[in-house]
Every structure is written in structure tokens, then in C-alpha cells.
Amino acid sequence: MKRKILILIILFSKVFMYTQAQELFFPPELKWWISEIQSIDKNVKIENFKFSEKRSILNQDGPISYKNRLYPVLKKWNYFGNEFAYYDIYASLEKNKSGKYSIYGEPDSAFGIFDKNENLLFIDFFGSSKGIDSFCWVRDNRIIAVGRDIINSYEDGLSDIDFIIYDYYLKNGGEIIVKEYTYNIKSVNMAKIKLRWVEQRSDYFENN
Numbered sequence: 001m002k003r004k005i006l007i008l009i010i011l012f013s014k015v016f017m018y019t020q021a022q023e024l025f026f027p028p029e030l031k032w033w034i035s036e037i038q039s040i041d042k043n044v045k046i047e048n049f050k051f052s053e054k055r056s057i058l059n060q061d062g063p064i065s066y067k068n069r070l071y072p073v074l075k076k077w078n079y080f081g082n083e084f085a086y087y088d089i090y091a092s093l094e095k096n097k098s099g100k101y102s103i104y105g106e107p108d109s110a111f112g113i114f115d116k117n118e119n120l121l122f123i124d125f126f127g128s129s130k131g132i133d134s135f136c137w138v139r140d141n142r143i144i145a146v147g148r149d150i151i152n153s154y155e156d157g158l159s160d161i162d163f164i165i166y167d168y169y170l171k172n173g174g175e176i177i178v179k180e181y182t183y184n185i186k187s188v189n190m191a192k193i194k195l196r197w198v199e200q201r202s203d204y205f206e207n208n
Helices: 002-023 028-038
Strands: 050-058 075-077 083-086 092-095 101-104 109-115 119-127 130-139 142-153 159-171 175-188
Touching (some): 028 142, 050 119, 109 130, 119 130, 119 175, 130 159
Antiparallel strands (some): 050 175, 075 083, 083 109, 130 142, 159 175
């Protein structure tokens, strides 16, 4: 009897550890972001990111239309094609003489999810020190995003940074559950790493 109980405990433990390990799925499309961080910290791995908080975002009370105000290059559609996520709803593009674009936005950034008619469904505000660098849909109802939060800035140009992985899960009934996982590095020279996805597309964008 004791042996059976011990076996059950071991099995449940393995299932629990497997579930915990599978809780944060990190898509290969965003591996370049981790690679950039590894250029300043070779030890960083997905497993190093620790769960920090869980929160919820409710659906907008009424339709807020952004019709013809959003740039197609900043949209990423889900697989079904009925919703898209948007890098920063305050972002604007300016075409330079070179034919490439510079991207601008307000100090406070905001990540948005829209329906196919460009009506705002959900919005996630970040403020001036925090934001999203890139994201991708991993299912029709799930988005993995990456970003950072500047904890401290110093006169020598270095900063203490919380690197963040966001897991957005769109529930039925007008709610998003957001889980955040963080990894902290102190005294980071942000000029040495290209974390924003626009910095990875030198064919289309110019660095501001």
C-alpha cells in the first residue's frame, strides 16, 4: 500500500513539474530577443525568467473605432483572421528621404487588440518606462510578447532592467489573463542591444 502511495506521489510530482515547465511557452519566432540579451548575459535562458504577477484586462465597454488610423506593418493577425494585435496604438510612422520609416509614439505606450473592423477590444497600458518590444500569436486566443521595464537609470547611461515575457490568454466572455515573467540585469547599456523588433528590420525602418 505504501509503495502504491509513493508511486502515486511520484507520478503527481512529475505531472506537476511538467505542467509548470509547460506553463510558459516561448515561441521560436522570438528567440532573437533572447539572443540579444545573451550578448550581455550569456547565462540567460527562458528557464531563468520567474513568474512575477498575474492580472486581468476586461473588454472595452463600447466599440472604439480606429478605422484607417492604424498602419498595416504594425498589425499581426491571429490565425483565424478575425483579430489582430498592435504594437503600440499611439505609434506613428514617418517616411524618410531614404524611403525607410521612423517610428514615433507618446512616452506612455499601449498594446492593443482589435477586431477585423479595427474596433479596439482590449488595451494594455505600460507607462513611460515599460513596454513591448515584439510579440506573436501562438494560438488564436494566446499571444506571447516580450518587453522590458527600466527600473533605474544612471548618469553614466547604464540602467537596471527587468526583461519581461508576457503571456496573454484571451478567455471567452471578454477577458484577458496576463501572466508576467521577469529576469533582472543590473547596469545595462541599452545602446548595445537591439530589443525592439523595428530595430531588427533595417530593410524597412531606420533607428530613431
